[in-house]
Amino acid sequence: xxxxxxxxxxxxxxxxxxxxxxxxxTAGSLLAVPVxxxxxxxxxxxxxxxxxxxxxxxxxxxxxxxxxYNDADSPRIVIDEILGILITYIPLYFYDKxxxxxxxxxxxxxxxxxxxxxxANRANKIKKPLYVLLDDIIAAVYAAAVIIILNLxxxxx
Numbered sequence: 001x002x003x004x005x006x007x008x009x010x011x012x013x014x015x016x017x018x019x020x021x022x023x024x025x026t027a028g029s030l031l032a033v034p035v036x037x038x039x040x041x042x043x044x045x046x047x048x049x050x051x052x053x054x055x056x057x058x059x060x061x062x063x064x065x066x067x068x069y070n071d072a073d074s075p076r077i078v079i080d081e082i083l084g085i086l087i088t089y090i091p092l093y094f095y096d097k098x099x100x101x102x103x104x105x106x107x108x109x110x111x112x113x114x115x116x117x118x119x120a121n122r123a124n125k126i127k128k129p130l131y132v133l134l135d136d137i138i139a140a141v142y143a144a145a146v147i148i149i150l151n152l153x154x155x156x157x
Contacts, residue, residue, distance in 0.1 A: 012061035018076040028078025032085035063129040072127035080136035087140035112139035
């Protein structure tokens with residue numbers, strides 16, 4: 001296997017978290033929390049640029065990994081969950097990065113990722129690399145919106 005292929009597998013599987021025998025999506029999402037905390041020291045513009053790079057690399061890595069496992073939306077592919085958590089946490093550039101906000105974002109993202117509200121449910125039916133990521137991006141936008149609402153009206157420090 002070529003280095004580029006190993007790199008694609010490593011990236012798409014969240015450095016192996018996608019091989020978790022139980023809830024690989026949750027394992028990939030858990031990996032994203034410390035990744036966010038590390039990246040959160042970047043200014044918002046560099047953070048958003050980093051997410052854009054992860055998005056495009058994620059499409060490439062998901063395409064290869066989907067072909068490798070003969071499943072375009074293999075449960076081993078967790079880069080979509082990682083990107084989803086990183087998008088969910090964008091509001092934490094403007095609110096405190098407290099354990100409550102981190103946990104709420106994690107739980108909300110996983111909930112929306114599992115429930116797949118419209119239009120995430122439509123994107124989930126299209127088994128192509130872009131859409132593998134897109135349904136999680138949509139779930140993340142919903143989760144981020146709820147984080148904002150919680151911080152505006154409920155979570156007070």
